[in-house]
Amino acid sequence: EDQVTQSPEALRLQEGESSSLNCSYTVSGLRGLFWYRQDPGKGPEFLFTLYSAGEEKEKERLKATLTKKESFLHITAPKPEDSATYLCALSPNTDKLIFGTGTRLQVFP
Amino acid sequence: KAGVTQTPRYLIKTRGQQVTLSCSPISGHRSVSWYQQTPGQGLQFLFEYFSETQRNKGNFPGRFSGRQFSNSRSEMNVSTLELGDSALYLCASSQGKTGRSTNEKLFFGSGTQLSVL
Numbered sequence: 001e002d003q004v005t006q007s008p009e010a011l012r013l014q015e016g017e018s019s020s021l022n023c024s025y026t027v028s029g030l031r032g033l034f035w036y037r038q039d040p041g042k043g044p045e046f047l048f049t050l051y052s053a054g055e056e057k058e059k060e061r062l063k064a065t066l067t068k069k070e071s072f073l074h075i076t077a078p079k080p081e082d083s084a085t086y087l088c089a090l091s092p093n094t095d096k097l098i099f100g101t102g103t104r105l106q107v108f109p
Numbered sequence: 110k111a112g113v114t115q116t117p118r119y120l121i122k123t124r125g126q127q128v129t130l131s132c133s134p135i136s137g138h139r140s141v142s143w144y145q146q147t148p149g150q151g152l153q154f155l156f157e158y159f160s161e162t163q164r165n166k167g168n169f170p171g172r173f174s175g176r177q178f179s180n181s182r183s184e185m186n187v188s189t190l191e192l193g194d195s196a197l198y199l200c201a202s203s204q205g206k207t208g209r210s211t212n213e214k215l216f217f218g219s220g221t222q223l224s225v226l
Contacts, residue, residue: 034214043113044215096154098154099152099153
C-alpha cells in the first residue's frame with residue numbers, strides 16, 4: 001500500500017536554528033514527490049517537485065532532497081515568517097496524490 | 110491573475126442536510142481536484158475533474174459527488190450530512206497539460222470550512 005509519513009509532527013525552532021523535516025514513503029511506483037507550505041486559514045502553496053533519487057531543489061532558506069525511501073526539507077537559518085505547516089505529497093502510479101499529515105513548524109524570534 | 114476562488118468560506122449545516130460547494134479555478138486551468146482536510150487524517154483526495162469528466166475518485170461514499178462545467182468551474186455536493194463530514198474542503202486547479210494532475214503543481218483555494226451540527 002502506498003504510504004507517506006511525516007516527522008516530527010511539530011517542531012519549535014529559535015530564529016537562525018537550522019533543522020530538517022522528514023517525509024518517508026513506501027510506494028509501488030513514484031512519479032513525483034511534492035512539498036507544500038500551508039499557513040493557517042489558507043490552502044497549501046506549492047514549494048517543490050522532486051522526481052528521482054538524488055535530486056535537490058532550493059528556494060531561499062529551503063532545500064528539498066530525495067532518496068529512494070524519504071525526502072528531507074532542510075531549513076537553514078529560519079525566520080519567524082517560515083512558521084507554517086509543511087506538507088509532502090506522493091504521486092504514485094495510481095494517479096491519486098497522497099498527502100502526509102504535515103509538520104507544524106514554529107520559529108521564535 | 111486571480112487565484113482559485115472557493116465559496117462560501119464558512120458553512121454551518123445540521124445532520125441530514127445537503128450542501129453544495131463551489132470552486133472557480135485559475136483562468137486557463139482545465140483540471141480541478143477536491144480534497145477533504147481534517148486534523149486527524151490530513152488531506153484526503155475526493156475526486157478530480159478534467160474537461161467536464163471525472164478522471165479519478167478517492168475512497169469516499171457516494172454521498173460525495175461533484176461536477177465540472179464547460180468553463181472549468183466545479184461544484185461538489187455532499188448529501189445526508191454526517192457529523193464526521195465536518196472538515197475544510199479544498200479545491201485545487203492545475204493546467205492539465207500532462208493529462209495527469211498528480212504530475213503537476215496544484216494551486217489551492219483557501220477552502221470552505223464546513224461544520225455539521
